Amino acid sequence: MVGAAQTMQAAFVRELGGAEKIEVGRLPVPDAGPTDVLVRMEASAVNHVDLFVRSGAYQTKTPFPFVIGRDLVGTVEATGPGVVGFSPGDRVWTNSLGHAGRQGAxxxxxxxxxxxxxxxxxxxxxxxxxxxxxxxATAHIGLVREAGLQPGETVFIAGGGGAVGSATIQLAKAMGARVVTSVSADDGEWCRSLGADVTLDYRDPDLAVKIGHAAPAGVDVWWDNSGHHDFEVTLPLLRQGARVIIMAGMAAAPILPVGALYTRDAKLCGFAISNASVSDLAGAARVINSLLAEGSLVSRVGATFRLADAAKAHEALESGDVRGRVLVVP
Incomplete structure (x- = not known):
């Protein structure tokens, strides 16, 4: 239960900037509004978007002191009077805190x-x-809302070993797709364990040729997690009616061969999960819960930090040295 002092430990920033701006200290326990739920945090994680929000690269409302963090798994502590469907003691999760003025996890x-x-x-x-x-949730929105992925289609995922890439492999396979992915040599076995049909070394100078061999009829959905977006290579490998998912590469300014795009009836589909509607997130949550319950949605944890070491957790993700997700626990 919430202590008598009504304060809590939290990791927050008073201004935007580097990881050194993160403080850990005591803040008042927030009050749940009429349609809110107060949740005791048991686990969270660091996402790249958390780094963008903290640094100011992704501009959004951040009322200071601003608690960082997007994802939360925990236990219901209390509910507002207008809440139905949740009760104290329920195990719950969310993945849309720390953005648009919502305090973080x-x-x-x-x-x-x-x-x-x-x-x-x-x-x-x-x-x-x-x-x-x-x-x-990112994978679900991209594959379902943006790409309209159909069973039997071929998905190419550049960077299948990362968090979004790994999730996209699993969701695409659950939707009946064939998955080809480019990965580092060290990630090939991991991606095959997730269901990838073909894994290719992203450093291979003949990568484009090998993608063409793996998808001789063309790629239906092209998902590039690298943010490089080399459309001069990508577009000739697409099938007619293909969809290219763009959700990384904030600073990228690639060349776009327009003729190769429109003559294939192809689409560039850009989205940011931070803009997802409540309905989008709820639809993704139903699929996520189904896969979690089956034990068929997994990830790799590369490092675990205590809440008191939140700055180190951000630094770990920024360094690029951690293979797998960065978990944060109380």
Missing amino acids: FSEYAVVGADRLYTLPDGVDPSDAAPVLHAA
């Missing part, structure tokens, strides 16, 4: 709008769920 307690909160399936460990929530 890196705190002992967090307030979550009931429309952005979902029940955690029985038997799922918070430390297993937290690392997949943001990436899996």
Whole structure:
């Protein structure tokens, strides 16, 4: 229960900037509004978008002191009078805190709008769920809303070993697609364990040729997690009616061969999960929960930090030296 002092440990910033701006200290336990739920945090994770928000690269409302963190798995502590469907003691999760003025997840307690909160399936460990929530929702929105992926189609994923890439492999396979992915040599076995049909070395100078051999009829959905977006290479490998998913590469300014795009009836589909509607997130949550309950949605945890070491957790992701997700626990 919330202590008598009504304060909590939290990781927050008073201004935007580098990881050194992150402070860990005591803040008041937030009050749950009429349609809010107060949740005690049991696990969270660091996402690249968290770095962008903290640094100011992704501009959004950040009322200071601003608690950082997007994802949260925990237990309901209290509910507002207008909340139905949640009760104290329920295990729950959310993946849309720390944005658009919503305080984040890196705190002992967090307030979550009931429309952005979902029940955690029985038997799922918070430390297993937290690392997949943001990436899996991103994969679902990209594959379903943007790409309209159909069974039997071929998906190419550049960077299948990362968080979003790994989730996209798993969701695409669950939707009946064939998956080809480019990865580092060290990630090939991991991606095959997730269901990838073909894994290729992204350093291979003949990568484009080998993608063509793996998808001789053309790629239906092209998903590039690298943010490089080399359309001069990509577009000739697409099937007619293909969809290219763009959700990385904020500073990229690639050349776009327009003729190769429109003569294939292809589409460039850009999206940011931070803009997802409550309905989008709820649809993704239903699929995520189903896969979590089956044990068929997994991730790799490369490092685990305590809440008190939140700055180190951000630095670990920024360094690029951690293979796997960065988990944060109280």
